[in-house]
Amino acid sequence: MTAFPPLDATPIWARVNDQLVELLGLLPEDKLDWSPKRGLWNAKGILLHVCLGRGIVAHLVPDGEPWPDMLREGQTKEGLQSMLRVSWQRMEPFLRDAQALAREYDVPYQEQTLRLSGHWLVFGQLEHDIHHRADIVRYLDELGIAHPEPDVIEGRLRELLG
Amino acid sequence: MTAFPHLDVTGEWAKLNEQLVSLVDYVPDDKMNWSPKRRLWNFRGILIHFSMARQNWLRDAVKDGEPWPDALREGQTRDGLKRQLRSSWERLERFLSDPAKLDAMHEREYYGEPRSFIGHWIAYHLLEHDVHHRADLFHYLALLDIQHPEVETP
Numbered sequence: 672m673t674a675f676p677p678l679d680a681t682p683i684w685a686r687v688n689d690q691l692v693e694l695l696g697l698l699p700e701d702k703l704d705w706s707p708k709r710g711l712w713n714a715k716g717i718l719l720h721v722c723l724g725r726g727i728v729a730h731l732v733p734d735g736e737p738w739p740d741m742l743r744e745g746q747t748k749e750g751l752q753s754m755l756r757v758s759w760q761r762m763e764p765f766l767r768d769a770q771a772l773a774r775e776y777d778v779p780y781q782e783q784t785l786r787l788s789g790h791w792l793v794f795g796q797l798e799h800d801i802h803h804r805a806d807i808v809r810y811l812d813e814l815g816i817a818h819p820e821p822d823v824i825e826g827r828l829r830e831l832l833g
Numbered sequence: 834m835t836a837f838p839h840l841d842v843t844g845e846w847a848k849l850n851e852q853l854v855s856l857v858d859y860v861p862d863d864k865m866n867w868s869p870k871r872r873l874w875n876f877r878g879i880l881i882h883f884s885m886a887r888q889n890w891l892r893d894a895v896k897d898g899e900p901w902p903d904a905l906r907e908g909q910t911r912d913g914l915k916r917q918l919r920s921s922w923e924r925l926e927r928f929l930s931d932p933a934k935l936d937a938m939h940e941r942e943y944y945g946e947p948r949s950f951i952g953h954w955i956a957y958h959l960l961e962h963d964v965h966h967r968a969d970l971f972h973y974l975a976l977l978d979i980q981h982p983e984v985e986t987p
Contacts, residue, residue, distance in 0.1 A: 674844075674930060675841075675843035675844055675847075675929050675930055676839075676843075676929075676930075676931075676932040676935055677838075677839035677840055677841045677842070677843075678839055678840050678842060678843060678935070678953050678956050678957060678960075679837075679839050679840075679951075679953035679957075680839070680840050680842065680953065680956070680957040680960070681837035681838075681840060682837055683954065683957045683958075683961075684957070687961075707869070707976065708975070708976055710975075711975055711976075766837055766838075767836055767837055767838070768838075769838035772838055772840070772841075788841075790840055790841040790842060791845060793840055793842065794840070794842040794845040794846070795845075797840075797842065797960075797964075798845075798849075798964050801961050801964040801965055801968070802964055802965075802967070802968045803968075804965070805964075805965045805966075805968030805969060805972070806968060806972060809869075809968075809969065809972050812870065812873055813869060813870060821961075821965060
């Protein structure tokens with residue numbers, strides 16, 4: 672598929688979910704429905720979208736457990752934090768399964784069916800998490816709420832040092 | 834080291850750089866120095882930051898011995914920004930294509946302290962960096978009501 676060696680990326684990516692939970696914790700409850708401009712998603716919508724998006728990957732390795740009603744559960748900050756944790760946990764079995772990652776899947780998209788590998792789908796999910804974490808960071812900036820900056824090396828150095 | 838299999842994702846990441854190059858053209862000339870709020874980086878700063886972060890890691894940690902470009906000077910024009918994005922990606926690709934470098938530990942001084950990073954960690958950091966700051970560009974364009982390509986398409 673590619674001339675590039677695969678990357679040992681998932682353990683670091685897993686921490687993005689903790690950061691999402693942490694960033695959400697900084698957002699006042701009365702700002703969950705806030706967005707900087709009409710037509711842009713609000714913070715709650717973005718974070719629900721992150722949780723629901725993970726369902727695409729999670730459902731590729733069915734565990735027999737019902738998928739939570741995230742739209743209902745994620746209406747409060749605490750509920751949304753819980754859904755972030757649950758959606759990550761539900762996606763993890765797929766990320767740990769080398770055969771499932773290597774397999775190809777039929778994915779319906781805009782009245783077509785695309786044949787996509789598990790790695791491809793996982794890249795989309797990784798990108799999705801980071802992309803929308805950046806949205807939340809910008810929203811906090813625009814609200815003048817101090818937050819840890821994901822794009823500085825200090826945070827990751829602390830992770831390395833434990 | 835980990836219970837997670839490695840991810841075959843760099844081929845997809847490679848496509849992201851051309852998207853960054855194309856986004857440069859969505860920024861109007863008179864908005865290159867714009868940011869939505871005082872103290873937030875402007876478009877130009879973010880675009881230069883992509884290239885400089887890549888070059889910094891490859892010079893200071895991987896020590897690939899390649900020449901150091903003047904990204905700040907080059908980044909003052911639209912074409913220069915695009916050239917820097919492309920050349921820094923090409924340099925990064927040489928690192929990402931080399932399994933020995935990905936598996937190796939790389940030393941880098943940080944605030945006077947030597948630190949060691951495995952190549953995979955550096956690669957992930959730069960992938961995350963690209964995605965994070967591309968999101969900034971999309972956000973800024975949205976705030977300015979500038980239509981742009983949708984990021985979330987398969």
